[in-house]
Amino acid sequence: MSGRGRHAARGAADAPAAGAGLGDLELPVMLLHDDAIEHNVRTMADWVRAAGVQLAPHAKTHMSRDLVRRQTDAGAWGFTAATPAQVRTLASWGVGRVLHANVLVDPASIAWVAEHLLAADSATEYLCYVDSEAGLDLLLRELAPHRPDRPLPLLLELGFAGGRTGMRDDVAALALARRVAASEHVRLAGVAAFEGLMPVGDDPAAPPGAAELLERVRGFVTALTDQGLVAGVPVVTAGGSSYFDLVVRELGPAMWDVPVTTVLRSGCYITHDHGVYRRTSPLGADRGNAALRPAFELRASVLSVPEDGRVLVGFGRREAPTDDRLPVVLGAVPAPDGAHDLDVTGWEVTGVNDHHAFLRVPSGVAPAPGTVLRFGISHPCGAFDRWRHIPLVEDDVVVGEITPRL
Template sequence: MLAVLQIDTILREVDTPALVVDLGALGRNIEKMAAIARRSGVSLRPHAKTHKSVEIARLQIGAGALGIACATVGEVEMLTAAGIPNLLLTAPVVDPAKFARLAALNRTSPLTIALDHVEQVRAAAEAIALDQPPLSIVVDTDVGQARTGVTSVAEGVALARAIASHPQLRFAGIQGFAGNAQHIPEPLARSAAAEKAAAMLRDFAAALAEVNLRPTIVTGGGTGTHVQDSVGPYTELQVGSYIFMDADYARIVDETGAGLPFEPSLFVMATVVSVNRANEVTVDAGTKALATNGPPPCKILGVAGRAAYRFAGDEHGILTFPDGVRQPALGQRVLLGASHCDPTINLHAFYHVVEEAEMQIWPIAARYGWREAATR
């Protein structure tokens, strides 16, 4: 765990607010999920939408992941350029320009993409020349989140048949991400939501087998339901937040009351900039440094005793302390555990990666807008 000593030594010159990663905890989380997958006989395709980082993707591949899942074409481009294999684009695209970019990438590094509509299938086929390698497709399936995906088995089978009818495409399998289940704190309700999603995918796979389109890939799952998902029907899990953890996942417990078996490894370092009020101080990390679509930070390092964080605008947050607790001094630095890790990361350009007495800077290479900025 990061210590106050590191805040005052190797991090002392870092401008705040700054994104800080405990490399030891990150590595332990990666290894722990890899071990869970090995014991369960399921593969991992961790999601780059969480970290948007070549360095972290390499750590995950090194721990045994079969590939990496991506949410954007930009993430696919970043990881392909870095030589990361077996990429899966999990979010359906529509823009012909994006299909052209995917086709170009597929020529040198085979990709798989998720689609949920016959017009997308037609556009994907048109982007692939007959003399090029076929593009692998999984049918995206709505298993309860009501965001993307086919909404019935019959619709899914028809789409799989449409994919298989194009020589430029290869039907690879099905995808179902139960995002609606991941953050349900109560274990029985979370398990029920995960099982409902799994049952829908089992029914879909059985219907495909009946028409000689047995899926090779059944992909989905997530950090909050990784225990339930690891017993099937998934062949691979798209877990993401387990590497960092955040305030939302801190609320998740199992039937024994224990939390998820992963450590917080992601923090926003902030500086105390005002101390003029009793029982509270102001830090320089607000909504531009921490995502607001989740609980506020619940783990705060570098303070004496218990403290609570609340947002106080774009640039500021407030730490509140009980009576009798010594407040941090003006200029003191603290580490705030992530609120919602994925969008918090997207607010920053770099990770400050700390291990004992050393610090590395890792770019957050696939933030939204990076490609447009790079081509100006």
């Protein structure tokens, strides 16, 4: 995979020039702190290495070629994709292995995979999920006319009642595994699951039922290997950005009597956040280990103080993700005369419109219009979705930009 230097090339004609100060940027603006990204990439790489597992970072988080390169340089086993479009983009960037964490059911996409990723000269290894007899029938029917050079590696996905995709019944899953193993144009590569969507209880360390799902995966993989149904060393994959320590505990190297490649699919660790992953990541502050650092920062100006205790700020749901929780106030950007050096204790974002945020502040507090405030966000995927050109900063100086792809 070819590199592009440390930072992504500038994209838009009006993108901030490297070397620009943050005071030169039009507000609101979403920033990424380069030192936090570099720290997080190293921290996660060290963590999975010590745990004896592999990491296929979920590229949907950022879909940035520059960040893919950094994760590759840190030793990523491959990259995870959610959609066929993401698969095509990652392959075009020279990614050597793509784990498509979804079932493949679109005939046009199946044809593309057969022609490009199952060809003898393909530089990209591709794996996807299967979770039904009908889904396997569709794959076999659509693959047959293309007569691919290599069989399609499939991960049989196990799911849970009320969840997303994945087989609920292990007897049916074992029957499907036998069909995959006996078919000409596919092969059984392993097993997949996702514990991150299970209903969350009072313990942020693990949703109730997550351990049972992973134990079920372990038992199922053992059954497959005992019957000789997996071609090669089985790939066992689970783990988003929240409970990957639980995955290592239940599916890590200490739990197997046979060789197994355990693959985490965490993606949001690269930027971390001030919300959902602060609460749920094993390397987040609320879990007692603040090893990861939030890299995103939103800056926006005070617009108005229309009444006591209410401040209007110039950002909204079009600028910041709000699907998990509203942004949190981190502080004010000091003005040269110190006028904006404010104590923001007790300041809270209570709601957003498209381009307005409502802050509740203590009585008598009235920041001047134009005061620049700093905010932390929750759920970084939504931030990458909203900004096509994100300034990359070090010490309040622009050093490059990140340009996510949809």
